[in-house]
Amino acid sequence: xxxxxxxxxxQAAAWDQGSTEAESNPEPExxxxxxxxxxxxxASSERxxxxxxxxxxxxxxxxxxxxxxDRYPVVIQRYEGAPMIRLQADDPLQRQGQxxxxxxxxxxxxxLKNTVAQLDQFHQGFSFAHGQLTCYACxxxxxxxxxxxADGQPVAxxxxxxxxxxxxxxxxxxxxxxxxxxxNGFWDLSRGPQFKNNCVDCHDPHVPxxxxxxxxxxxxxxxxxxxxxSSDH
Amino acid sequence: xxxxNSAQNTPASPELPVVNPTRRKAVKAGFATxxxxxxxxxISPLRSAAKQTSAQAFFQNHYxxxxxEDKRKVIARLEAETKEKYGAEVHIADDRPIPGTKFVYxxxxxVCNGNGNCVKACHEENNHDRxxxxxxxxxxxxxxxxxxxGNGDSEYQxxxxxxxxxYLPVQCQQCDEPPCVDVCPVKATWKEEDGIVVIDYNWCIGxxxxxxxxxxxxxxxxxxxxxxxxxxxxxxxxYLSNRIRPAGVVEKCTYCLHRTRRGKLPACLEACPTGARxxxxxxxxxxxxxxxxxxxxVYVLKEELGTKPAFFYYFD
Numbered sequence: 001x002x003x004x005x006x007x008x009x010x011q012a013a014a015w016d017q018g019s020t021e022a023e024s025n026p027e028p029e030x031x032x033x034x035x036x037x038x039x040x041x042x043a044s045s046e047r048x049x050x051x052x053x054x055x056x057x058x059x060x061x062x063x064x065x066x067x068x069x070d071r072y073p074v075v076i077q078r079y080e081g082a083p084m085i086r087l088q089a090d091d092p093l094q095r096q097g098q099x100x101x102x103x104x105x106x107x108x109x110x111x112l113k114n115t116v117a118q119l120d121q122f123h124q125g126f127s128f129a130h131g132q133l134t135c136y137a138c139x140x141x142x143x144x145x146x147x148x149x150a151d152g153q154p155v156a157x158x159x160x161x162x163x164x165x166x167x168x169x170x171x172x173x174x175x176x177x178x179x180x181x182x183x184n185g186f187w188d189l190s191r192g193p194q195f196k197n198n199c200v201d202c203h204d205p206h207v208p209x210x211x212x213x214x215x216x217x218x219x220x221x222x223x224x225x226x227x228x229x230s231s232d233h
Numbered sequence: 234x235x236x237x238n239s240a241q242n243t244p245a246s247p248e249l250p251v252v253n254p255t256r257r258k259a260v261k262a263g264f265a266t267x268x269x270x271x272x273x274x275x276i277s278p279l280r281s282a283a284k285q286t287s288a289q290a291f292f293q294n295h296y297x298x299x300x301x302e303d304k305r306k307v308i309a310r311l312e313a314e315t316k317e318k319y320g321a322e323v324h325i326a327d328d329r330p331i332p333g334t335k336f337v338y339x340x341x342x343x344v345c346n347g348n349g350n351c352v353k354a355c356h357e358e359n360n361h362d363r364x365x366x367x368x369x370x371x372x373x374x375x376x377x378x379x380x381x382x383g384n385g386d387s388e389y390q391x392x393x394x395x396x397x398x399x400y401l402p403v404q405c406q407q408c409d410e411p412p413c414v415d416v417c418p419v420k421a422t423w424k425e426e427d428g429i430v431v432i433d434y435n436w437c438i439g440x441x442x443x444x445x446x447x448x449x450x451x452x453x454x455x456x457x458x459x460x461x462x463x464x465x466x467x468x469x470x471x472y473l474s475n476r477i478r479p480a481g482v483v484e485k486c487t488y489c490l491h492r493t494r495r496g497k498l499p500a501c502l503e504a505c506p507t508g509a510r511x512x513x514x515x516x517x518x519x520x521x522x523x524x525x526x527x528x529x530x531v532y533v534l535k536e537e538l539g540t541k542p543a544f545f546y547y548f549d
Contacts, residue, residue: 178521182508191496217353
């Protein structure tokens with residue numbers, strides 16, 4: 001998974017926007033291994049518009065033990081800044097275009113009565129399937145590049161998990177104990193750090209259902225084997 | 234009648250059994266030959282010793298406890314053999330259990346979608362034969378509501394998860410009462426202090442009793458020498474886990490002890506894109522695995538057999 005060739009366009013785009021600090025400091029490959037590359041094998045996607053996550057917050061230095069502690073930290077993947085909408089067509093120089101939500105929404109007044117279906121005209125190819133939520137349940141109407149909690153308080157994109165946890169508390173509790181979301185690195189924190197996914201690494205916030213996948217690799221089981229290539233095990 | 238009989242026997246019979254001196258010689262010579270053959274057979278290990286690559290290889294085959302220095306030499310020999318046969322520079326460590334650890338695995342069946350990335354990760358991590366797609370993990374596609382393992386399908390293909398199915402990854406359960414260990418006639422497999430059931434591949438005679446004894450079908454037999462391209466060989470190896478096995482021996486999941494005894498997570502867990510897999514030290518009350526065992530609905534496979542698996546399945 002840390003193979004640079006397996007980086008998905010999403011990740012590449014996120015890195016492209018990354019801070020100069022992250023670019024000038026090639027981080028150790030272990031860090032911030034995302035599961036997203038596995039989802040490159042998704043069986044099907046009805047989405048024709050993809051949304052790139054904000055830039056990854058990368059550590060410029062190797063993860064160290066906290067001062068006064070004999071344990072390494074558990075590092076959670078985080079993204080900074082608003083996501084970008086990737087345009088469907090490339091420009092004549094084959095560059096892929098991206099626009100921020102605020103490109104349009106900073107000059108348009110929000111209409112809270114609009115439904116997702118009605119907004120389809122201006123959001124061609126954009127899928128939305130997150131329960132009965134509407135845009136402004138999570139996005140701040142006055143600040144289209146910001147998020148809001150249920151009580152209206154703004155929340156930074158890097159803290160998006162606290163917003164998800166408002167409704168998905170059981171998953172949040174399970175996540176805290178490693179029973180949801182997966183992990184990489186070390187089980188023994190006295191020997192090395194552990195890395196965990198962000199909610200949005202596995203769940204697209206707009207279509208959060210975990211996607212179907214295609215089975216890529218099968219052992220040749222001896223009882224059902226018809227392939228001459230394998231042994232009779 | 235009696236008279237006539239005795240009358241017939243009276244004449245001295247030339248056919249009376251007289252020991253023939255030449256026959257005696259032949260018998261003697263025969264026994265001598267047999268004795269020589271037996272002696273030759275008895276010392277045949279010494280003769281074949283000349284054919285072994287080294288004295289270390291010979292002694293490893295013939296009952297003697299290895300000193301630390303012996304072990305170092307054995308490992309150096311195995312590394313050299315891997316270099317010779319596979320063209321790969323590998324490092325074989327002798328990872329020992331971490332004191333105070335007992336490894337336990339758990340899988341969230343509500344989350345596992347049967348994508349099989351764990352199967353592939355195991356295949357690559359543990360230097361399995363490429364052509365056979367060998368792996369220590371078998372994912373069974375099961376009917377929802379059923380725990381009949383016999384109806385599980387390990388050959389499913391295509392898009393997962395399928396409607397009405399759930400997915401049950403099965404690998405070595407690292408039982409506390411391992412039937413595979415009990416049946417081994419040469420004590421080539423045993424349970425270590427951290428709970429991992431291991432095999433000495435150079436001690437295994439390939440009788441496959443353990444494979445038959447395992448109720449989880451978790452052991453595999455090497456029908457032939459694994460074939461792996463040099464660039465695909467995982468060089469990070471351990472004597473009791475993923476070093477390349479010889480043909481004719483049994484192998485099994487070791488919870489990636491070459492990783493986990495160095496504090497890392499197993500390869501199958503890191504490869505899981507759904508986060509269904511959890512691994513840890515059950516003796517640590519703060520560990521993830523303890524929280525799951527205490528807070529989730531947890532069960533083990535074939536509990537009625539009394540094997541006491543260190544491998545748990547749970548639902549959300």
